[in-house]
Amino acid sequence: MSTEILMPALSPTMTEGNLSKWLIKKGDTVKAGDLIAEIETDKATMEVEAVDEGVVLDLLFKEGEVNIPVNKAIAIIGDPNEKVEVKKEVSIEKVIEEKKIEKNIETKIENKKADIIDTPSPKIEEDRDLSSEEITMRQALRDTMAEEMRKDNKVFILGEEVAEYQGAYKVTQGLLQEFGKERVLDTPISEHGFTGLAVGAAFKGLRPILEFMTFNFSMQAIDQIINSAAKTLYMSGGQINCPIVFRGPNGAAAQVAAQHSQDFSSWYSQVPGLKVIAPSTPYNAKGLLRSAISDPNPVIFLENEILYGLKGPVNNDINFSIPIGKANIEKEGKDLTIVTYSIMLQKSKEAALRLKEEYNLDTEIIDLQTLRPLDTETILNSVKKTNRLITVEESWPFGSVGSEIANIVQRDAFDYLDSPVIKVNSADVPMPYALSLEKLYLPQVDDIINAAKKVSYIK
C-alpha cells in the first residue's frame, strides 16, 4: 500500500511551505526517521523526517517550489510492486473521514488567509514614495530597526533568540550579521532581569529595542515596565526619561491556547507614561516603529504574529515616519464608523465589503494605529458624521480600549449618536485550544456584521 507524504505544518501559523531541498530521490528506500526534505516555513528552514516506510515512488514537487499548502501531498512512498491506485481500496468511511479532515484544514487555512487579505488604503496609495515592491510586515519591522541602528549607535536590540537564531519569528533576521553581538544581544529566558537591565540602560541614555518573544512573557517583567520605565520621568521631576521600545507579537496566534494567546492592548494603554502602538500593515508598521524608536519615552509596540506574513507596499524613505497618536481613516464612509486596530482591521475591512454588498451600508473604518495617546478627535469627527459606532478589537471586553472609546463618545458626542455604541471583543474567557472554540472566542466577520446591523437597526 502506498502512502502520501504531506506538506507538514511546522509552526502554529504555517499555512504553506517552500520545498528547499529533497534529501531523497525516486527509488530510494526510506525508513521511519530518515530525513526526506528541507522545508522552509514562515519561521525557519527545517528538516522533515519520514514517519512511514517504503520505496519512494514519486516526488510531486521540484526543489525550489514555493507556497505549497500544508497537507498537500509532496511525495508518495510504498511498495514498488504494488499499483499506485490504492485509493480505491480505501473504505467509504475512511474517505469521508479524510475529506472531513481536509475540509477542516482548508477552513483553517482559509480563515487565516481571510485574516490577512489586504488592499492598501486610499491614504497609503496617495503616498508618492510608495514602493512598487510589496514586502511583509516582518521585513518592514526588520528594515526599520536596521535603518535606525545605522543612524544611531545608541540603538541596540536585546531579547530571546534575537541574534543567532535570527528571531523566533524572523523579525530580527540578519541584524546580528550587520551590527555584531555588541548591539544584537541574545538574552537568557529571564524577562524580569533583562527588562530591568534594558530599562537601566535607557535611563543611562541608550535606546534599547527589547523584543519579547511574545507579549505573554512581558508579564514576567511587568513591574519593570510599569513601575520603573513608565513612572521614573515623573518620579524624578522630569530628570530621567526612558527611551525604550518593548516590541513583539501580541494577541492570539493559532491554537497556542490560553497562556500564549492574550491581547494586552488595554492593559498597557491604561498606564500614564507609556505610549502604546498597534500597527496593522507593513506600511504603518514601518512608519510607526521609526517613531517609536525615536521617541524619548517608553513605547509598547504590539505586533501580531498572524500579520507578520502580510504583504504590502511601504515607504522606503529612511526618514519616513507616522506620528504617534494619529489614527488613520482606512476607508471613508457615511453610514457607520468602525474603530479598530491591529489584526482586526483586516476583519473589519472584510465586514465593510459585505455590509456594502448585502445591506448597502457605507462604513467608515478608523485604524487607531496608536492606542495611547488615543486620537479622540478623529473618532469624534467620524461619529459626528456617521452617528453610529462599533469598536472591534481582539482583547477581552472588560475595560478594553473600546470601553474607553465608548465612554469618550457618549461624553463628547452624545447628541450625535443615533444608537448605542457596540463593542466587538473576544469572549470573556481564557483562550481555548480547540480550533472550533478558538474561532468562537475570536471576533469574526459575522460578529462585526451583526454589530453593524444592530447599530443601524437592521433586523
Added chain:
Amino acid sequence: MKKLQKADYIKMYSFMLKIRRFEERAAQLYGMGKIGGFCHLYIGQEAVVVGILMTIDKNDSVVTTYRDHGHMIARGLDPKRIMAELTGREDGYSAGKGGSMHMFSKENNFYGGHGIVGAQVPIGTGIAFTHKYNGEKNICRTYIGDGAMNNGQVFEAFNLAALWKLPVLYIIENNKYGMGTSVDRAAAGLDLYKRGEAFGIPGEKVDGMNVFSVIEAADKAGKYVREGNGPYIIEVQTYRYRGHSMSDPAKYRTKEELDNYKQTDPIEIVKAEILKKKIATNDEIEKINKDTLEEIKNAAEFATNSPFPKNSELYTDVYL
C-alpha cells in the same frame, strides 16, 4: 590602596554626622506631619555609604533602594533639596513628585531611590551595561537590602552581569531585618555574599559598622570591577537603629540587641580614630558638630518654607 589623608578622616566624619543629623531631623519633621508617606531612616548604617563614597569616581553611577537619604548626602547632594523632597515641595530633587523613596539626580549619576524591593538591581546592572557599551571606564554601584536577596530578579541580574561581564559592584547592606523579618527567618543560607558563587561572582563579607573596613573592601572590589573582570559582591554587615520605616516600632528585636550595636557606633569609631591620630582636637570636632547641626536645621527650614508644587505640575513630566 591610597593612604587616607587627614582631610579624608574629616570628610568621613562630616558626612556620617551629616547623614545622622539629617535623619534625626527628618524623624522630627515626620512627627510634626511635615513629611508624609513612607520614610526609611539610615541611622546606624552611615559607615556603609560613606565608606563606599571614599572610593568613588564622580562619573561612576549609583543606584539604591528606598532607604536613600544618606546615599544622596554621601553623593554630595544638597541636604536642603533632599529635605524639600521629603516635605514634598517644589525645590525637592524630584520637584515634590517622588518623595522620600524616589529621588534622583541625573547630573550626579544618582539613579534613585527605588521603591520596589529588588527592582534597582537589574536597573543598576543595565546602567553598568551602558558604561561598558559606551566604552567608559566607570562602574555602577548597585545597593541591595538583605530583604531583596530573596527576590528572583536579583539572581537574573547576577546571571546577566556575569554572563556579559558588566562593570557592576553589588553592595548588600545587610541590616539584619527585611522590614520585621530577620534575615535568618527569610534566607536559607545566611552568607548572602556567597549568592553569586553559582554565577562565578566573587563575594566578600565586611564589617559595616567600621568605615575603614568598608573602604578597604570597596577599594579592592571597585578595582576588580573597573578592570573589566565583571561583577563583584560585598555584603556589608550593618544595623539600623530605627525601625524599618517611621511607623515601625521595631518590636521584633530586643533593646539589648540595639544597645549592643550602639557600642560599635560607626560615627564614634571614626571620631575616636581622629582623636587618636590627633587629626583634629575635641574643639575642632565640636565645631563640625555645631556646623552640621546648623546646616541641617537650615535644610529643614528651607524644606518647610519651599512652596508646594504648582497644581499645573500634576500633568507635567508624564512624557518627555
